[in-house]
Amino acid sequence: MIVRRLQKIEFSGWKSIAIVGLLFGLLVFNMHLVEPLLQSFFPDLDRHLYDRASFLKLVIEHLLLVISSGILATLVGVLCGILVTRRGGRDFLAVMNSMASLGQTFPPLAVLALLVPMVGFGAKPTIVALFVYGLFPIVRNTIAGLESVPRGPMEAAQGMGMAPLQILARVEMPLSLPLIIAGIRTSMIINIGTATLGATIGAGGLGAPIVAGLIGENPAYVVQGAVLVGLLAILVDLLLGRLDRVEKGYGVR
Amino acid sequence: MRLLKLDKVNLLGALFGTLSLCFCSFLIYRPHRLAAGTPHYFVDIASWPESLWMAALWIAAVVASFIAREKRPFIQLLVATTLTLSLFWMIGAHSSRLFEAAPSYARISLGLGSWLMFTAAFVLFLNLLEFLRRSPVITCLCVVSLCLGLTVIWMHGHLNHLSIVIEFYNKKERFMDELVAHLTLAFSAVGIGALLGIPLGVLAFKRKTLGAPILTIFNIVQTIPSLALFGLLVTPLAYLSLQVEFLHDVGVEGIGWAPALIALVLYALLPIIRNTHAGLGSLDKGIIEAGVGMGMSRLRLLFTVELPMIRHIILNGVRIAAVQSIGNTAVAALIGAGGFGIFIFQGLGQAATDLILLGTLPIILLAVVTDFLMQAITFLAKAEALK
Amino acid sequence: MIRFQNVTKKYAKTVALNNLSFEVDKGECCVLLGPSGCGKSTSLKLINRLIEPTAGDIFVNGENVSSVVPEQLRRSVGYVIQNVGLFPHLNVAENIATVPKLLKWDKARVHSRVEELLHLFRMSPQSYCDRYPHQLSGGEAQRVGVARALAADPAILLMDEPFGALDPVIRDALQAEFRHIQQDLKKTVVFVTHDVDEAIRLATKIAVINHGEIVQYDLVENILTRPAHPFISQFFGEDRALKRLARLSVKQFLRKTSGEATKIDTDSALKLEDSGKDALVKMIGHKLMSVPVVDDDSQLLGEIHLEDIINS
Numbered sequence: 001m002i003v004r005r006l007q008k009i010e011f012s013g014w015k016s017i018a019i020v021g022l023l024f025g026l027l028v029f030n031m032h033l034v035e036p037l038l039q040s041f042f043p044d045l046d047r048h049l050y051d052r053a054s055f056l057k058l059v060i061e062h063l064l065l066v067i068s069s070g071i072l073a074t075l076v077g078v079l080c081g082i083l084v085t086r087r088g089g090r091d092f093l094a095v096m097n098s099m100a101s102l103g104q105t106f107p108p109l110a111v112l113a114l115l116v117p118m119v120g121f122g123a124k125p126t127i128v129a130l131f132v133y134g135l136f137p138i139v140r141n142t143i144a145g146l147e148s149v150p151r152g153p154m155e156a157a158q159g160m161g162m163a164p165l166q167i168l169a170r171v172e173m174p175l176s177l178p179l180i181i182a183g184i185r186t187s188m189i190i191n192i193g194t195a196t197l198g199a200t201i202g203a204g205g206l207g208a209p210i211v212a213g214l215i216g217e218n219p220a221y222v223v224q225g226a227v228l229v230g231l232l233a234i235l236v237d238l239l240l241g242r243l244d245r246v247e248k249g250y251g252v253r
Numbered sequence: 254m255r256l257l258k259l260d261k262v263n264l265l266g267a268l269f270g271t272l273s274l275c276f277c278s279f280l281i282y283r284p285h286r287l288a289a290g291t292p293h294y295f296v297d298i299a300s301w302p303e304s305l306w307m308a309a310l311w312i313a314a315v316v317a318s319f320i321a322r323e324k325r326p327f328i329q330l331l332v333a334t335t336l337t338l339s340l341f342w343m344i345g346a347h348s349s350r351l352f353e354a355a356p357s358y359a360r361i362s363l364g365l366g367s368w369l370m371f372t373a374a375f376v377l378f379l380n381l382l383e384f385l386r387r388s389p390v391i392t393c394l395c396v397v398s399l400c401l402g403l404t405v406i407w408m409h410g411h412l413n414h415l416s417i418v419i420e421f422y423n424k425k426e427r428f429m430d431e432l433v434a435h436l437t438l439a440f441s442a443v444g445i446g447a448l449l450g451i452p453l454g455v456l457a458f459k460r461k462t463l464g465a466p467i468l469t470i471f472n473i474v475q476t477i478p479s480l481a482l483f484g485l486l487v488t489p490l491a492y493l494s495l496q497v498e499f500l501h502d503v504g505v506e507g508i509g510w511a512p513a514l515i516a517l518v519l520y521a522l523l524p525i526i527r528n529t530h531a532g533l534g535s536l537d538k539g540i541i542e543a544g545v546g547m548g549m550s551r552l553r554l555l556f557t558v559e560l561p562m563i564r565h566i567i568l569n570g571v572r573i574a575a576v577q578s579i580g581n582t583a584v585a586a587l588i589g590a591g592g593f594g595i596f597i598f599q600g601l602g603q604a605a606t607d608l609i610l611l612g613t614l615p616i617i618l619l620a621v622v623t624d625f626l627m628q629a630i631t632f633l634a635k636a637e638a639l640k
Numbered sequence: 641m642i643r644f645q646n647v648t649k650k651y652a653k654t655v656a657l658n659n660l661s662f663e664v665d666k667g668e669c670c671v672l673l674g675p676s677g678c679g680k681s682t683s684l685k686l687i688n689r690l691i692e693p694t695a696g697d698i699f700v701n702g703e704n705v706s707s708v709v710p711e712q713l714r715r716s717v718g719y720v721i722q723n724v725g726l727f728p729h730l731n732v733a734e735n736i737a738t739v740p741k742l743l744k745w746d747k748a749r750v751h752s753r754v755e756e757l758l759h760l761f762r763m764s765p766q767s768y769c770d771r772y773p774h775q776l777s778g779g780e781a782q783r784v785g786v787a788r789a790l791a792a793d794p795a796i797l798l799m800d801e802p803f804g805a806l807d808p809v810i811r812d813a814l815q816a817e818f819r820h821i822q823q824d825l826k827k828t829v830v831f832v833t834h835d836v837d838e839a840i841r842l843a844t845k846i847a848v849i850n851h852g853e854i855v856q857y858d859l860v861e862n863i864l865t866r867p868a869h870p871f872i873s874q875f876f877g878e879d880r881a882l883k884r885l886a887r888l889s890v891k892q893f894l895r896k897t898s899g900e901a902t903k904i905d906t907d908s909a910l911k912l913e914d915s916g917k918d919a920l921v922k923m924i925g926h927k928l929m930s931v932p933v934v935d936d937d938s939q940l941l942g943e944i945h946l947e948d949i950i951n952s
Contacts, residue, residue, distance in 0.1 A: 041488070091261040095379050105624040107580025110613040113597045117606040156725030159688060159798075160739050160788075161714030174729045193478030197584065201601055210484045214587055219488045219507075226481035233476045 017238045024231040028055045031224060038220045048220045050209040055228060061123075062205035062232065065195045069127045070188055073134035077187075078180060080135075081142025082168065097143055103136040108194040116201055126198035133194060134187040141183025145176025185240040192233045196225075206232065260318040262380040263329055267314035270336070270373030274311055277366030280347055285358045286416075287605060292364055298347050307343060310336050314377060326384040327391075333377040334395055338402040340370055345411030352414035360416035362607065417614075420607040424596075432615065435592035438585065439578040442514055446521025446574055451567060453522065454529025455555065468530065471523040479581045482519065483588045486512035513590035517581055521574035528570030532563030565635035572627035579620045583612070641666045641828045642687060642796065647696035649682055649852075656682045657852045660696070664845070666795075669822060669829040671843035673836065675875070679852040680832045684798050687830060688714045700796065715739055718789030718797040718827075722804045724781045726773040732758075732784050733769040739792040757787040760821060779810040786818070790825075799831045803838065815841055836876055840864070840883050848872055860887065885916035885949065890933055893919065893949055896942040909934045910944065916952070919944045 027034070031049060038048040083089040084096045111133050115125035149172050157167045199207025206229040213221030278292030296304055310332065317329045348361045355361075378385075385392045412418050421428060457464035474482070491507025494500050505511040536559060544554045560567075586594025596612030599605070642664040649657040657679045664670040672680040685691040686698055689710040698705045705713055726735050733754050740750045755765045761783045773781055782802060789797060803811045819842060822829065833839055839846050840860055847857040848871075856868040864884040867873045876883065890910050908926040910919055910933045922931045923946055930945045 092265075094383065095262050095376065098379055098382060102621065105576045105620045107583055107616050107620055109580065109583045109594065109597060110616045110620075113601060113609050113613050116601060116604075117609060121604075150723075150728075152721065152723040152725030153727050154725075155690075155721055156719070156785075156788075157727070157738075159690060159714055159719035159721065159725075161711045161716075161742060162738075163711050166742070171727060175727075189476050193480070196478040196480045199480075200587070200598065207478075207480055210480055211587070214484065214487075219491070222484035222487060226484040229481045230477040230485070233478060233481075234473055237476045 014242070017235070017242065020231060020235045020238060024228070024235055027224075027228060027231070028059055031055055038223070042220050045218060045220055047218065050212065050221045050224050052212065053204070053208070055224075058204065058206050058208060058225075059228070059232065061203075062192070062195055062207075062229070065123060065126055065130060065198060065203060065205055066188060066191050069130035069134055070184070070191060073131050073138055073187060074184055076131075077135045077138030077183070078142050080139050081146060081180075085143060085146045086164075093143065096139065100136045100139045100143075103133075104140070106133075108133055108190065109197055112194065112197055112201065121202045123198070123203045125201060126195060126203035129198075130191045130194055134191050137186040137190070138180070138183045141179045141186075142176070145179030145183075146172055148179065149175045181240065181243055185237065188240060189233060189237050192229065192236060196229050258322070260325065260329075260380070263377060264315060264318035266373045266376035266380065267311060267318060269376070270370050271308075271311040271315065273366045273369035273373060274307055277369055278364030279366050280344070280351060281362050281364045282351055282355070283360045283362070283416075284356070286360055286607070287603070290362070293347075293351070295343075295366065298351070299343070303343065303346075307339060310339060326381055329377065330381055330384070330391065330395055333374055333381070334399060336377070337371075337374045337399065338406070340367070340374065341403060341406050342411065344415070345406055345409070348414045349411060360419070360607065361414060362416045416607045417610050420611050424611065428596075428611070428615075431591060431593050431595055434590075435579070435582055435594075435616075435619070438510060438513060438517065438590060438592060439575070439582040442517030442578050442582075443521050443571060443575045445514075445518045446525055446578075447567075447571055449518070450522045450525030450570070450574075451529050451560075454526040454567075455533065455560075457526060457530045458533040464530065467526065471519075471526055474519050475523045479516065479520070479584045480587065482516045483512060483585060486515055487588060490515075508589040510590050512588055513582070513585035517578050517585070520581055521578055524570040524573040524577070525567065526570075528566050528573075529563070532566035533559060535566070536562060562638055565631050565638055568627065568631045568634050572624065572631060575627060576620050576624050579616060579623060583616050641668075641701060642670075642830065643699040644683070644686075645697045645699065647683075647686060647693045647698060649679070649686065649691065650694045655852055657686075657693075660852075660854060662847055662854060662857050664828060664830060666828050667826040668844040669831060669842055671831045671833060671839040671846045672849055673833060673839045673843075673846050673875075674849035676834055678849045680834075680849050681800055683849070684800055684830055684832050687796075687798055688717045688719060690714075715742055715792065716794055716796075718792075718794040720782075720785050720789045720797070720799045720802045722801040724773075724785040724805075726776075726781055726784060726788070728773050730772075731769065732771050732773075732776070733765075735773070735784060736788045736791050738788060743792055745792075753791060757790060760790075761787050761817070777810075778806050779814060782806060782814060783817075790827075795828060797827045797829045799829060801833055802831075804833070804835070811838075818842065837883060837886075840887055848875065850875075860884075882917055882920075885920060885952075888916040888952070890914050890916060890919050890944055892916070893944045893952070894933055894942045895945060895948070897940055902940045903938050904932055904934050904940045905938055906932070908932070909938070911936070912941070916949055920946075920949060 035048050042048065080096065084093045108129070112126065112129040115129050119125040119128055153171055153175070154167065157171045162170065195203070195205050196207035196210065199205055199211045206225050209221045209225030210229070213219060213223075213225065274295055277294075279295040279298065280293045281290035282293060283290040295307065299307070314329070314332045314336065317325065317332055320328060344363065344367060351361050352359065385395070406412060413422075453467060457467045477485075487507045490505060490512050494505050494507060494511075540558065540562075541554065544558050549557070582590070582592045583594035583597060586592050586598055593612045593616050596608050597616075598612075600608030600610075600612060644660050644662050647657055647660040648655070660683060662670075672683055674680050682691055686693055687700065687705065689705055689708075692706075700708075700713070700717070727738070730738075733751075736754045736757055737750045740753060745753070754769070758765045758768055763780065763783060768780075768784075773784075776784065786799075786802065789799075803814050806814065815838060822842075831839075831842060843860050845857065845859055846863050848855045848863065850871055855871055856863055858868075861884070863872065864876065864880050867876065867880075873880070889912075891912060893916060908922055908928060908931050910922060910931055912933065912935065914933075919931060923929065923944075929947075930943045932943055933941045935941055
């Protein structure tokens with residue numbers, strides 16, 4: 001019964017985006033509404049609401065970390081992908097590809113921790129780690145996307161007198177966009193998680209209540225941070241998935 | 254003309270290495286474990302012959318970009334191998350020399366230049382990947398000589414004065430314990446994930462009504478950050494442990510291995526379910542119809558035809574799950590599950606670089622090696638499936 | 641219009657084209673015919689500089705192509721390829737408008753040109769403009785491909801096995817349509833194919849190429865009746881006489897009847913647009929030495945005699 005009903009709901013639809021978004025917004029601005037609930041769950045605690053910073057501030061910090069590094073990673077990653085698929089850069093294609101897949105196997109926490117001795121504590125190493133870590137899926141997917149453009153349209157574009165840059169902008173990029181966006185989506189989701197870990201090196205964000213709760217043995221804090229960051233990740237995933245679908249509207253695949 | 258085409262990747266790597274040798278710090282000296290470091294440059298601390306040797310090797314690497322194509326890979330491989338071993342040797346020799354002249358609690362660690370030179374040497378190897386793949390004998394020779402060389406340098410006690418090695422010896426027993434803890438946790442999660450995930454993947458494929466919800470649910474689980482999922486499991490498990498005596502007796506608690514294992518299994522499930530599901534979907538319908546036509550039962554067909562044919566696809570899912578699991582286990586140290594994450598978080602807490610490295614390097618190594626081994630297994634399974 | 645002068649193309653060790661010289665006049669359809677890998681596609685791509693020759697010169701309109709910017713050259717030469725190469729992310733109208741847009745035509749002109757071309761290929765603009773390539777059948781897609789090549793009204797059209805991937809029925813229809821359009825537009829066409837029937841059907845002149853060299857370059861009629869080399873007789877097959885007949889119209893063999901018009905109603909009758917091969921088929925099928933020819937109203941026009949066909 002439940003299963004049948006679940007099947008009918010398309011989880012990536014606008015409706016679920018609205019529900020998740022509403023729930024997220026409600027909790028960010030009105031966490032005190034759930035205080036009674038937390039009190040009944042954790043009667044032994046003195047404090048139930050995380051009050052070292054407003055949740056709005058934490059969300060903004062979190063998003064700033066992810067978005068600033070995400071934009072940088074997208075720019076650099078797509079550029080790298082484009083360069084190694086041009087005639088002059090093709091020699092670097094294989095090495096770039098194997099470096100990106102190798103980089104993806106590096107655990108995010110390890111990358112983050114390695115940067116602390118070099119850059120110091122706080123938001124800076126987190127942004128660098130998110131940038132570096134976010135690069136790999138974007139580079140890989142950009143390369144995969146550009147390489148998957150069928151020969152026919154490429155040859156036709158060249159034969160009709162498009163200059164290399166025009167071919168890139170009008171044929172290659174539009175055709176590889178779905179894969180590039182999928183790469184950005186993967187990168188963003190991983191980075192929302194990695195940014196949460198940033199709280200362990202003092203970068204703030206929604207990981208802060210979780211870390212504070214784990215260290216201070218206050219499970220109520222943990223729940224608040226975890227629920228918010230979980231909802232945020234799901235929301236961003238849904239939104240980017242939507243974008244992915246809009247791009248696929250012309251139905252190439 | 255075509256044969257002389259220059260090797261851009263090799264050239265870039267070699268130039269990068271040469272610059273790192275000349276202009277970046279080789280070793281870093283700290284009077285004690287937590288003090289700020291002073292950089293030492295290679296040219297300053299090395300003798301004339303040593304400087305000449307290292308410079309000559311990097312220049313040889315640069316020159317190797319221009320040689321004719323047939324002989325090029327051999328020479329490049331030779332240079333890269335010699336370079337890597339020499340680098341280790343030089344690091345050992347100079348760290349020992351610096352250490353002798355310093356108080357016993359002084360620490361010597363690798364400078365930026367050393368890291369960059371290792372990276373450059375790595376790029377030289379990476380560039381030869383295609384060549385190495387084609388000639389297994391030479392690859393084996395190269396790997397053996399690298400291992401032998403490193404063993405000699407290690408046995409010689411050459412590296413014993415590097416701070417990370419000192420840190421390792423100080424914490425050797427703890428290190429081994431955490432290694433076991435890390436591996437046990439990560440791989441038992443993948444094992445359980447495979448035991449649950451493959452049947453779930455089959456179920457999702459065979460019963461379409463269940464397929465969509467199963468995939469959707471685990472997709473959502475996958476998007477939740479690991480720290481959040483670990484945190485979310487602490488409370489319910491603590492509650493269960495209080496209520497159910499049996500669980501308490503087997504060691505299930507709000508913190509520790511129990512929530513970590515559950516979260517890790519949940520993460521491991523998606524890649525395995527997804528690959529099983531996609532693998533079954535990729536099978537040629539004709540083969541299944543032929544099986545049914547020959548009078549095979551559904552279950553027999555599944556075990557003797559369908560699953561063996563998609564073994565490599567499932568294994569690829571297991572590979573993704575395993576690499577991810579090793580990384581996430583590091584985070585699980587925060588909820589008291591042990592593993593190398595402990596060193597990382599202790600190191601971060603004390604701002605102790607060596608401790609951080611003692612945690613991160615083995616994790617990265619574990620992930621990379623697991624990835625490589627699983628890829629090799631997947632490759633063999635695929636070759637067999639296509640036979 | 642197009643002139644190859646001692647053109648040679650070498651790849652590493654193999655010679656793709658060896659000292660090629662030939663000329664295509666304005667309004668002709670020159671078919672480059674040969675087995676696969678003979679260098680015919682290479683020759684075509686040399687014209688719009690997708691490939692550069694190792695030696696020799698190619699002139700288009702008296703101008704050496706090596707002195708023209710490749711992109712400029714390509715915009716003035718239509719190009720159709722075998723796998724169509726429509727841009728999957730653009731709709732039919734946008735696909736056809738590609739070159740006009742590159743040439744910076746104004747919107748209204750582009751729009752009217754797109755409609756004109758769709759009409760030419762008997763596709764209604766209302767129902768086709770907004771469709772995407774994956775919503776077209778193979779035949780429709782290749783029609784759009786040819787329309788796209790004609791968009792900026794180039795004097796020259798290069799076609800690289802354009803109908804090769806289509807099934808026979810649709811290929812026949814498109815060949816007929818192309819011949820029809822070519823009669824109106826009088827483009828200078830260079831057409832690459834390995835299909836002998838297609839070559840005979842569409843060509844003014846055929847250049848038979850083998851191993852990178854031209855074996856014979858002549859009018860279709862001459863190639864069929866006077867093959868210059870055993871390779872050509874073999875390549876065109878024993879039935880080349882039949883193939884030639886397929887090109888000839890019954891008009892050439894018609895013996896007009898004098899006297900008043902009579903209406904004839906028999907299925908052995910031929911029509912004026914039928915070919916000599918059709919006449920032969922009728923004669924064999926009906927065991928006749930001569931068959932009548934009628935117009936659209938079944939009025940008798942004359943007769944075809946077997947001896948005329950055999951002696952042609």
